C-alpha cells in the first residue's frame with residue numbers, strides 16, 4: 180500500500196506539468212523562422228504554433244534567438260527590393 184498510490188500521483192503530477200506537445204530547443208530553433216513568418220503575416224503565432232509559443236515563454240535562449248531573427252528578417256525585408 181502507498182507505493183502504487185505514490186506512483187499514480189506522481190504520474191498525474193508529471194502529465195499535468197508537461198505540455199502535451201512540448202518541444203526542445205532544437206525543434207524550437209527549427210520552427211523559429213516559421214514563427215517569424217506567421218508574425219509577419221499578422222497572424223497570431225500562439226494559435227498556429229502553440230508549442231513554439233509555449234517553449235518561448237519558458238526558454239530565454241530561444242526567446243533571444245527569436246528577437247535576433249525578427250531583426251534579421253526586418254533588415255532582409257528592407258534590403259530585398
Ligand SMILES: [Zn+2]
Pocket residue numbers: 203204205207234238240241242
Ligand atoms: Zn529553447
